[in-house]
Amino acid sequence: MSWCDGLEAICKQSVPLSAHTWYGLGGPARWFVTPRGEEELAEVLRRCTRHELAWRVLGHGANLLVRDAGFDGVVIHLAGHEWESVCLDGPLVTAGAGADFPKLVKRTVEAGLGGLENLAGIPGSVGGIVRMNAGGKYGSIGTYVQRVRLASPDGRIEERTAERMGFAYRHTDVGRAVVTRVELRLEPGDRDQIMQRFRRIWNEKYASQPTVSARSCGCIFKNPPGHSAGRLIDEQGLKGACVGGAEISPRHANFIVAREGARAQDVLDLIALARDKVRAATGIELELEVEVW
Ligand SMILES: Cc1cc2nc3c(=O)[nH]c(=O)nc-3n(C[C@H](O)[C@H](O)[C@H](O)COP(=O)(O)OP(=O)(O)OC[C@H]3O[C@@H](n4cnc5c(N)ncnc54)[C@H](O)[C@@H]3O)c2cc1C
Structure with missing residues (x-):
């Protein structure tokens, strides 16, 4: 059986x-x-x-x-319409874990709800975004979360308020549970101003990192407290370094992009190279932000 x-x-x-x-x-x-x-x-x-x-x-x-x-x-x-529903009810937004986050951001901005424009340009599903507490210099998703519905490995369904989610820099206490649905509270405001802010943040993000069509995973490493992982790698002269088909982005050293013919091992080898060089030069141990399966 x-x-x-x-x-x-x-x-x-x-x-x-x-x-x-x-x-x-x-x-x-x-x-x-x-x-x-x-x-x-x-x-x-x-x-x-x-x-x-x-x-x-x-x-x-x-x-x-x-x-x-x-x-x-x-x-x-978690794909298919069962997981992708989105409901806007005044300032409250409920979204299934499989909903596309950039589309959700666009929809809330167009509805004149403020908050998610701060996360412009971050790809992913709503479940993945919450699990990673994704964000950037203008904030993280945890700020807007009211409640999360989760399935535990033994199949129990529970709801947790934001206070019990352990939101921290690129961290949550989701652990082995699966996010199934998320409730957000946003701030009604002036639609045009929110839209302008969305565009500004989106443009700023993609002016300083590889284009949205590049094959990457966003930042490879978390920023160590008080440091920028990108700057630490750049200071070792590693921008543009290649292994096989993988390259440390010449635009932003915390991005490794995959080119034609790249293998996952090429990216792993570049990760090891960046870590070794930064450790040898500074004593700082870079921690992965990307999940490796
Ligand atoms: C071009 C580019 C730019 C990026 N910019 C940023 C940025 O500015 N800021 C930022 O924080 N990130 C950024 N990222 C990384 C990425 O957008 C986020 O980490 C996002 O949260 C990933 O969501 P996902 O659905 O793709 O998750 P996946 O990559 O599919 O999974 C990531 C992790 O989340 C877990 N997960 C996924 N869904 C669920 C669920 N429903 N329940 C529980 N766990 C789940 C997975 O098991 C895995 O551990 C960027 C990535 C790219 C490619």
């Missing part, structure tokens, strides 16, 4: 993860499951736990580097 008996409609085998990440790199998932709602998700999680299967949840793959060998376990993908 297989762990996924009865779940054949939502379970595929040997699915290339390169098609599901911004990097476009990496091997296949042994199993790839797309539950059609919270109940099915809970059942998949219970089975993974019972059968002691390694599992991961995939958002839009904007912060993921999948190894060339792929992932020998179950990848759970």
Whole structure:
């Protein structure tokens, strides 16, 4: 008897993860499951736990580097209309974990709701954005979160207020739980002003980093307290350094971009090079922001 008996409609085998990440790199998932709602998700999680299967949840793959060998376990993908609904009710916005975050930002800006324009240009799913507490110099998503709905590895569904989410710099206490839905509170304001601010922040972001069409995962490393990871790497003369098809961006040293023919191992080798050089020169240990599967 297989762990996924009865779940054949939502379970595929040997699915290339390169098609599901911004990097476009990496091997296949042994199993790839797309539950059609919270109940099915809970059942998949219970089975993974019972059968002691390694599992991961995939958002839009904007912060993921999948190894060339792929992932020998179950990848759970929250995609499809069950996960992508968005509801605006005055200043309150409810969004499914699979909703596209940039589209949500655009919709709230157009509705004259302020807040998310501060996160202009950050790709990902709502679930991934909340899990990573994504943000930048104008703020992080945690500031706007009221409540999060989560599925735990034993299949229990719980709701947590923002205070119990442990939002910190690129960190939450989500742990092994899966975000299923998020409630945000935004600030009604002047639509044109919010739109202008959105455009300014978007332009500022992409003037200082690789273009949105470049294959990357955003910043590779977290900024160490009091330092900029990009500056530390730049100071080692590593802008433009290449391994195979991967390159430390000449525009922003905390980005590694994948060019034609790149392998995930090329990116991993550049990560090791940057870490070694920065450690040797400064004693600072760079911590990964990208998730490596
Ligand atoms: C061009 C570019 C620019 C970027 N700029 C920024 C930036 O300015 N600021 C910033 O913070 N990030 C930035 N990033 C990184 C990325 O946008 C964020 O980390 C985002 O949160 C990733 O969301 P995702 O849905 O793609 O998550 P994925 O990459 O799919 O997954 C990332 C992690 O979140 C987990 N996860 C995904 N969905 C869920 C869920 N529903 N429940 C629980 N865990 C989940 C995954 O298991 C994994 O551990 C950038 C990336 C790119 C490619």
